[in-house]
Amino acid sequence: MADPQGFDFQLDDGQTPLGPxxxxxxxxxxxxxRGDLNDAEGANIFTAMRWAAREIRKKRVVVSSEDFLRQLHARMFGEVWEWAGRFxxxxxxxxxxxxxxxxQLRQLFDNVGAWQEFGAYLLDEQAARLHHQLTYIHPFPNxxxxxxxxxxxxxxxxxxxQPFTWGPAPHDQRVRQRxxxxxxxxxxxDLEPLLRFVRS
Incomplete structure (x- = not known):
């Protein structure tokens, strides 16, 4: 991806290119x-996860909600990108x-509430379905x-x-590809292989 500032970000498989x-x-x-960008985003994401863990501990947020999703994305990328948290x-x-x-997000979060209320899926499957549907909707530019x-x-x-492991360690290119x-x-x-992978 060529950037207006004159440098190139090489995209990995599965990464979404940005418009101008x-x-x-x-x-x-x-x-x-790309290394600079990864470092900047990584530091921002780490800070966001600390914020989110604190908010969850204090029961100040509803994780399965559009409001929290927007806040989380803004906190994960807001120090790096102006459009962070915006669809x-x-x-x-x-x-x-x-x-x-x-x-689509309203429908997803309504579904998550129904899964919890009626015990439609085990908790791991609820989380995996939440993750998969969010990637499918693809609400943000990146x-x-x-x-x-x-x-x-x-x-x-x-x-x-406990959070997922997201595949076996180390999380190298082979694990990312899988x-x-x-x-x-x-x-x-077919969600079953992904369900096994996230706890492998």
Missing amino acids: DEARGLKLSWVAT RLTERNIGVAPHQIAM GNGRCSRVMADLFLQSHGA YLELVRQADTG
Whole structure:
């Protein structure tokens, strides 16, 4: 992805390219490489996870809600990108149409409430389904995979459960590739392999 500042970010498989307006939303003038961007985003994400854990401990948030999703994304990426926490306005090769994002999220979070009320799925499956549907909806310009994984882990923690491992350690390119394959398999309705993977 070429950025208006004149540097190139090489995308990994599964990463969503940014449009020109979104790329211009980079707040940090010192970011010149994909490594710089990863470092900046990583530090921001770490801070966001500490905030979220504190809010959950104090029972100040409802994790399975649009409001929390927006706040979380803003805190995960807000020091790096101006559009953090805002839904995308452009079409992608994955995800629902932009005008459907808010409606699809309302439906998802209503479903999560029903799963909990009626015990439709075990907690791990609820978290995996939450993660998968968030990646499918793809609400933000970028950071959807990372945000959806954090949402799933925080959902588990808010119910007193351990977060997922997201595959066997170390989380190298081979593990990432397998994760992406299983997310795509879940798109076809087969969630079982992803469920096994997230606890492997």
